[in-house]
Amino acid sequence: MRFSILASGSTGNSIYIENDSGAYLVDAGLTAKRIEAQLAKIGRSMKNVKAIFVTHEHSDHIKGVGVLARKHGVPIYANEKTWQAMDGLVGEIALDQRFQFDVETVHSLGSISIESFAVSHDSVDPMFYVFHENDRKLAIITDTGYVSDRMKGIIKNADSFVFESNHDVGMLQMGRYPWSVKRRILSDVGHVSNEDAAIAMSDVIEQKETQIYLSHLSRDNNMKDLARMSVEQTLQTCGIVAGEFVHLHDTDAEEPTELITV
Template sequence: MRFSVLASGSSGNAIYVESGGRSFLVDAGLSGRKMETLFQAIGKNMRDLDGVLVTHEHSDHIKGLGIIARKYGLPIYANEKTWSAMDGLVGAIPTDQRFHFDMETVKSFGSLDIESFAVSHDAADPMFYVFHESGRKLALITDTGYVSDRMKGIIKASDAFVFESNHDVGMLQMGRYPWSVKRRILSDVGHVSNEDAAVAMSEVLGDKPARMYLSHLSRDNNMKDLARMSVEQTLESKDIAIGEQIILFDTDANLPTELVDV
């Protein structure tokens, strides 16, 4: 199993995963042209994808979805409520490219199993995914106001995580956003802060070292160095050895991470 976080942040999100001879894109939150550039950067072509998995209908996750679906004839997978919420946002997608991926189910593509699970976010029916293949496990979890015990149980002991570390609470509280937006971000259907993310991370580690990608950083209320420092401090306070039990990686809004083996 190999993956790359193609882009992650307030301006757009997309993750590439390949395993067992199959390859998938999770979300397409950037323009079609930018998506093509990101694929070129990791030496891949969207024509070779087996499908696109949609997490929810917010623009930073579906901005380029309709364009690439029509251009490349890609199968698109989303749950029923997300399909309904996307109507009018992604343009016409042919019926034979529209597939339902229900919440809390597993779809198998050859030796690759993809598990969907619910998160707590202010979208129609938001869900993320865990990829399983040959004993390896990759968990994707962003866009959630908190990480419940149920979520932790689903993603626990993954070999790699793409984990939301959205904002620094102090920056958010002192920032320029109106209070209504701040309240939404801080709510149970908003986004996870650096510190809360780290607490959840400490509770989902298995017996082997895990790669942890800090993702979906707010453009206005976070910074890479600050997110990493906050996460490291919180993990160390829980006796988690950085670089041994957990290896942290940054993600970027415009540049893909290295395509790596899980």
């Protein structure tokens, strides 16, 4: 199993995942044209994409879903409430391309099993995914106000994580956002901070080689170096030294990561 984070941030999110039998996207929060361009940068295209798995209906996760569905005939998976919320936002999608993927269920597509789990975010029924193949595990968790024990139990012991590290609390509190927006981001249905993300990471990391991609960084309230430093320092206070068996990586809103083997 291999993956690339095509884009990650408040302006758009999409993750490409492949194995020897096909490829998948988690979210399509960029225009279809940009997703096709991002795929080209890693030497891939939409022609092998067998499905798009939607996490929730916010624009930075579904912007390109409708056009990609109509242009490439790709099946779209989302839970019932998310489908209802997306109607009117993504345009017409043929009935034979609309698939329901309920929260807390597992779908198997060839040798890959995709497990969905609920998160805490201000959308109708947000959920994220863990991809399993053989004994390898890729966990994707962003857009959540906190990481519950149940979430931790599902993502625990992954080999690779795409983990939200949205904001620095100090930057957010001192920044230009109105208080109502700050309160929403800091709430249990907002986004996790650098420090809170690291504390959650310390509970799910096992003593093995683990890759962590810090994702969904706020454009206004975070910086890559700051996120990495904050996560490193907080992990260290929890007894985990980054660089020994845990490796932290940046993601970007404009450039995809290299294809990584899980």
